[in-house]
Amino acid sequence: MKPLEHLFESEEELLVEELVDQEEHDLVVFNDDVNTFDHVSKVLIKVCKHSQEQAEQCTMIIHYKGKCSVKKGSVSKLKPMCESILDAGIQASIL
Numbered sequence: 001m002k003p004l005e006h007l008f009e010s011e012e013e014l015l016v017e018e019l020v021d022q023e024e025h026d027l028v029v030f031n032d033d034v035n036t037f038d039h040v041s042k043v044l045i046k047v048c049k050h051s052q053e054q055a056e057q058c059t060m061i062i063h064y065k066g067k068c069s070v071k072k073g074s075v076s077k078l079k080p081m082c083e084s085i086l087d088a089g090i091q092a093s094i095l
Contacts (some may be wrong), residue, residue: 026069027078030091031062040090044070047084069095 027048029040037059044055048071061068070092071078078094085092 023074024072025075025078026095027071027073027082027085028067028093028095029058029062029070029085030067030093031065032091035090037063039088043085043088043090047081047088 029044037056040059040062041052041055044050044058045052048055050058050070058068058070071081075094082092082094
């Protein structure tokens with residue numbers, strides 16, 4: 001492979017990564033039998049900058065529906081939030 005062709009592929013890969021990162025994704029929190037409503041609510045307030053009311057509503061949805069999208073955004077924006085939620089012992093994923 002010629003160096004220019006390789007460079008082009010790398011640039012193309014970077015452009016694809018940038019496009020994927022610009023897509024809107026959901027940060028989803030899942031229900032469990034371990035964490036309290038209060039703990040989940042406090043984590044959502046701290047990590048996602050939810051209001052008290054918004055955090056409580058999300059917590060109720062998580063409890064009754066099994067999951068809730070708590071934030072929308074790019075992967076690069078959601079990834080640190082997801083990691084913080086996971087570090088707090090709450091199951092979460094970016095979808």
